[in-house]
Amino acid sequence: MHHQLKKAWFGGALCSLLGWSAATVAQQKDPADPALQIYRASATKINDLVHTKLDVRFDYGKRYMYGKEWVTLHPHFYATDSLTLDAKGMNINAVAVVKNGRNTNLTYTYADSLQLHIKLDRTYKADEQYTIYIDYTSKPEEYKSEGSAAITDAKGLYFINPDGKVPNKPTEIWTQGESESSSVWFPTIDKSNQKSTSEISITVDKKYKTLSNGLLVKQVNNSNGTRTDTWKLDQPFAPYLFMMAIGDYAIVKDNWHGKEVSYYVEPAYEKYAKDIFGDTPEMLSFYSKILGVEYPWPKYSQVIARDYVSGAMENVTATLHGQFVQKTDRELLDDDRLGNSVIAHELFHHWFGDLVTCESWSNLTVNESFADYSEYLWFEHKFGKDAADEHAYDALQGYFRSAQYSGDKDLVRFHYHDKEDMFDAITYQKGGCILHMLRTVVGDSAFFKSLNLYLKTYAYKATEAQQLRLAVEEVTGRDMNWFFNQWYYGSGYPELDLNYAYDENTHQVSVFVKQVQKANKVWELPMAIDVYASGKKERHMITLSTRADTLTFTSSAKPDLVNVDAEKVTVMKKNDHRDLSTYVFQYFNAPNYLDRREALEICLKQQSNPDARKVVLAAVKDKFEGLREYAISGLKLDDDAVKTAIAPVLADLAKNDPFAKVRSAAIAQLGKLADAQYESLFESKLSDRSYTVEGQALAALSSTNLDKAFTLARSMEKDAKGELLSGIAQVYVKKGDEGSLPFFKKHFEEASAGQEKFEAAVQYIGILSTTSNTESVNQGFDQIKDMADQFHNPMVNNYLINILTPVLEKKQTAAKSATGEQQAAFNEQATHLQGILQSLKAPKTTTEQE
Template structure:
């Protein structure tokens, strides 16, 4: 894998030598479609004279290196993405001039050409180690510095950086003929930006291109006026324009909520949000210049779940301006300090400061279910993860770091009290502003305000992996009163940690009108293997007892038998959306653990979907339904079950309110089956505008969903797909077309998709992902049988020749998609995977982790299928 892999030990050694770095970085973006010129001047102090260190840089050519006025030979000092610096003085200045490559993988300085109009767009993505792809740098978070950026670009472009522009001037500079695809004869301009505050290199950012722009401002709590901007490609201008006022309003609500909650006003000079193409992540918290994937601009109708997620993402990145940017982790083992906190705070802010007041139900259905999945894998890790090098960091952007950490922070707030928690956060931000901090620094402040000893709490919750299971046991006397109630706690053998939990117990009963409502609530502390709940003794037993009401703690739940039976019969009648989400997640967890029959779960979900209106709960229930029916059900009964699900979804779509969110989601889900005799008729009627689904808008994305679904059933040819693309050739539609071609369940289509994903160097990162996901998205065991061995033979080559993100896309841990042929015989996949792991005991931890996760997913499929084969229908 290209680029030196910085270890934690190396970073500590370099931080012991280098201090007070400052950067002046000049970029020339007018040299053509493949490369740009980067010049960096770095001044820094050295801990001792004569010491040696190195800069990080990934460049196609280093033209010159000058250290303290002495020219160095690039051929001698530049190797393995490092520039060696020897015989340092007390104060040093190094100048590096290099030719760097534009990225097509979303890492470094990415260059995208919009096929709809030929316009060129650039943006950066530097987390974890990719500032070095744009300029020479000490690329580690604890070597914070100030940065002066200047950029030469076509004069018609907008150029943005972390700080406002200080000046612009025309440049008498013409590129070689034809190198500017957009306007070869166009003049150029230099943008010079204000000096940044002290910050980490991975948070620097440059965006450039003919972006559409909207501006406003915010009256900051410290008396300053903060300029705000929104930006996107010109092709998406009309779509974003409809949402500009709403997105500014959401952002400003976040400014006010965070400033009030923490008592620290927004600290930076401006706040721009830019939507960019072919983006790998959801968004990135670059100081003053947040980048978002432009799938968050909705040209077609979006589900409520997606709109809700966009709000959460906006508020997540805004929270980072304080937690992660103003105060930054010292090393990547404390990445959770950034991500868990931003995830927790964005959910809290969304629920309390926006119209999405049920966002904790969204969190439970989406983020928490993600955490539960990853926390039960062999690759689970403590929230404070052991990070030995950059590759360890890259695979740490997972459900543990984000979702489990956020859930545990919710538990911590319940444990210490909200007011005391946020007073501690204020003190932490105030004390460590513009510097780096550790978990110990955070705990010090929280202990001071809460009066609790959090070292033991941290050792159990943050520094140990694994998830506890809480089991409710209820005894009732002859009069229907609770004689005794206990909550049992267990832990997995590989992580036998029993934790303290502050949780709520909810009593629920059915009303005369048929609704299930909460009638009482008790907050209790539990610890150890069994806790007696004295608070409920002697009370009349309700219809249903929820042992983690309001979802305050992080654990797997096993309800008592009577409550389980009641929920199975009455879940749709629960009035509280969060309670429904908690209970449904418990049923799903039992299903994927092989403790609840797949067909019973299918029927429960179909019944629940008939009345569910919480969009994210709806979305995840549909996903869990698909996994259960396609992967976990008994093979002998699967065809009948899939037909039952398909017909059930279609009937629910017909019954849904015309034009509703539920109708849209149900139709999208139905298209993922193709297992009923009417499927082709329904699909073609959607394309023709003659569907019996009244009120459903068949817009661009829905048309492509139908084309993809037809292709997955071998009902759409390459010519059909090309004809659809020819009607509107855009960045997004090229990705849709790639996926549709790859998803066709034929040997030729799979061979083509495999080759494209691995070997077509002209594809963008997003097109590679579409090809890989289409490859694995349809077909039976026989079709994928040849790819079991092919996959494991390709693993080493992918790791050696692709960037980390592309390798992760292709090898694809955890979920359906990528080139892992998860539809093949799971037993064959487990055998081949175990053989690879035995032969690769010394492979990088990150690579082994991907393979372990794939193998464990197949092993779970085997285990749950076996359970369901022995469950009577």
């Protein structure tokens, strides 16, 4: 699974949210929480799934699914005369054992509406299969489920706009099984260490397309205007990976090695399907090659779902994506490869997660860290090492922020409040970074050979992290307990304090390293140190293993740079006591993206220094667009020397850089100058293909000619998407135009759940801040609060608090300067918003969490 709101969002303009499951602070500080005392073991296997056959049809009015199931099982080892199936919130109409094509009714109990306890007709041994027939009704809208920050709902089966009453929204049905919600729509043993083959027959109105696991083996047109599609997969997979999607889709087909590759999109996006998903065949080839295991399933389809409750889901052979992936060619210019990374992530799961599956949610990282790291591997292959390293840097910073906010935990953890808490930045981002470290420690050849052995040894089985360790040990011949105990079965990260000295008499370079993390844990850290001196670079491989290490190297001259952790792969923070000159040298001579970024970060803080400014000027023209954008965004144009040196370069970049985010960053900086000489440039970029560039150009134009910007903004509303909407909002807020409120209210209400909803909320808040009508303002704030409740994420609440607090202050200030009815209105708005802020700040109680 990929959680859509993934990237960093603190500071500056709105970027993607870091939407990881973040337990509340109160929970983290309460080790006495009974739930945290439970050892979360792998589920005990009494019976094993073998095959699941379903026949389903739908009642759109009631939001019901009528199902018939034939589930084949056998005892795992010990003989048994009973079977327990997970079946959540259903009506159970009949339960029978199937013998020679005939059903014999069985005794069952279903008191809690969560588990179906069946008394079998006799005692079965491990080598005896039996088939149970169940007639049931799934009622997902009536099932009371609790989601999480990662997966905002757990109904299993979703009816989207089933009565067609919502304009401009398609009617769809789709499922979401992870973590244990498949049992809302069919009875099963809903555990990740179970696997079953499947046959799913879906009856729908003829106008709809269907998608499910495996191959479409049969289609039958029925006399009542419906059609029954039967999908079959003969390879076993976990229950949480079962899926259905039904809707009015356009299907665009590709192929790979004779296997169908298909893309299910809304009809309006049919012509963009290959723009969105077109890299999939190349990804299939790339991953098959590096893993030495060819894509193991008979087809690969991807489908877009409206109002999806997470980001994307790797259902076997049929990945489901949230609507945020579905974009026009223009929108893709501003995608910053997010959609591409999600597509890669879900595909890689078809090896790690689908072929080999975590045996328990405690070991979820053996699914998710690999999918997270697959994004790095793909970026490295497709876009180059700089792009991959930038992606990894963002992931690591996301983990650091999450750890600071919600506490740190083991990568593999056997104690948690709820299984949904495992879907966090530790399991994903930290896990992916740890795999990158492991690759560096053992070397590329050994790393990929280890993955190959792991996949081949445990294909169609469930595993834990120790089995990954054993695979690495078998390939390398090395004991890897030190690595796994430290990174998988422990928490936290090292923090290093670095100092340097050079003795001209002995020609000795000394590096003084202290591990200063507060925890008592001392880390074993193998890493490379590069010493640059006399025009040469010499690499030293070292291992830190004590609280304080002194490393000594011979150098014929005082080094220009001693580059600790030269590969820049260690999950750590460091305080590096070095001169500016070493960073200047580092930018121009050390090879990696992270070397250049680290140097640039220091130089951006000292732009008034000519040497630092030299680096900044070079960085705005760096070979990698990500660093160009970072350098531009950090410019201090209030420094005349900086402005004189860089403003002409910015104008050129704004016009001609091939990457939209660089053009946008350059325009944003020029806009801060409020200089009329750039007005024609800003106007020219209002016809840029990128919505982000258009939005920034509009905002920049408002700094020199607000009336013109306002008039143009009105004319651009009809085709406003993404950051163009933000630009329009900035102009309207600056103009103080209350008449624009209905436009942004409508946009917020129609926005799809997730990232799009949140971005619409930020724009809506901007307009509400300038609106005087109390009824409209309070209604708008209530809508924002309702959205926050649906996100179910403390980090979202925290972000909203940060942007709503200045709005409160603005309303309070307005009240002080007003009189009479107007003063009363602003006071009422401030009081209402104050209550909402208090609600957002309040931690949920344990009862609410559960």
